[in-house]
Amino acid sequence: MSSVESEIERAAVATWPASTVEHADGWVLRHCGLLNRKRSNSALPPEVVPDPDAAVERVEKFYAAREAAPIVQVSPLDRHAELDAFLAGRGYRVVGRTSAMFxxxxxxxxxxxxxxxxxxxxxxxxxxxxxxxxxxxxxxxxxxxxxxxxxxxxxxxxxxxxxxxxxxxxxxxxxxxxxxxxxxxxxxxxxxxxxxxxxxxxxxxxxxxxxxxxxxxxxxxxxxxxxxxxxxxxxxxxxx
Incomplete structure (x- = not known):
């Protein structure tokens, strides 16, 4: 992830609320039962995801423990084509196509x-x-x-x-x-x-x-x- 992309995503994590935030192998796992926004209830991947299968299993366990649907924020999209394709094959649908600007x-x-x-x-x-x-x-x-x-x-x-x-x-x-x-x-x-x-x-x-x-x-x-x-x-x- 470029410096600006990484800085924006870190700042977004810091400035938007989630009642639970866990860091695991570079992932940021977020959950907020009071807020319906996907940003507060999604997993943000690290720059590199060497084993999508193991990583997504961990993400799904995190949300299952909270009785919530697993959501992954595939960001930045152009650097996570493999992860995106893996999630599509696992039955994850696309929502909220978005551009970050600065x-x-x-x-x-x-x-x-x-x-x-x-x-x-x-x-x-x-x-x-x-x-x-x-x-x-x-x-x-x-x-x-x-x-x-x-x-x-x-x-x-x-x-x-x-x-x-x-x-x-x-x-x-x-x-x-x-x-x-x-x-x-x-x-x-x-x-x-x-x-x-x-x-x-x-x-x-x-x-x-x-x-x-x-x-x-x-x-x-x-x-x-x-x-x-x-x-x-x-x-x-x-x-x-």
Whole structure:
């Protein structure tokens, strides 16, 4: 795995909650009964998987002990063709085709701010209400995200029109839960949220930002590219 790919995946593990995280032979095994996200309930492989059969057996035992379906995050996809083919042959189906993207904080900060953006230190009631207003169902366990973290609300005339979450690990800041009210899409709201988050992240010691965007959301990808984000790697999940 290249340096950037590896750093992004390590930062993603550090900034997104899982109630159980185990490390075994380079694998990161994650489970969170309170959170339905695949990232919190999947196994992340090491750079090299010399024995897929033995490795997947161990993954399946980990999830069986928790009465959960085994999920493998095949990341980066272009380096795990053998593992991916093995999982397919074992009956694992593909879900969640995704691209990881990254950008320097300074580049994202380059444009002027067009909307008021408020940053809160936790998933406070005002942020949870804002998330629902813009059409994003708030997820449980958001209070498990490690500090430093900020929950952003974009406002127009006091009304929430966009949200996002920013969590820092070392010199990386992960971006999660971006959402814009349907009436305000393609009007710069997401950019305003990202710039506010980048400004805070820079002050918290981060130099680079990363996010994940599903491949069936080209509009979001174009928005991020316009703000200076470039692709790092692709991945998908295999679910049995």
């Amino acid at each position: 950008a320097d904080c300074d580049r994202v900060l380059g444009a002027p701010q067009d909307f008021e953006v408020r940053l809160e230190p936790g998933p406070q009631p005002s942020w949870l209400v804002a998330a629902e207003v813009v059409g994003r169902k708030p997820e449980p366990s958001l209070d498990r995200i490690s500090q430093p973290v900020r929950f952003a609300i974009a406002l127009r005339d006091g009304v929430p029109i966009g949200v996002g979450t920013f969590a820092v690990s070392s010199d990386w800041c992960g971006i999660y839960g971006m959402a814009t009210s349907p009436d305000w899409r393609r009007r710069g709201v997401a950019g305003a949220v990202l710039r506010a988050g980048a400004r805070w992240a820079s002050g918290a010691g981060a130099t680079r930002l990363f996010l994940q965007v599903e491949d069936d959301n080209p509009g979001a990808r174009s928005c991020y590219e316009a703000l200076g984000f470039i692709p790092s790697h692709g991945y998908h999940y295999r679910v049995r």
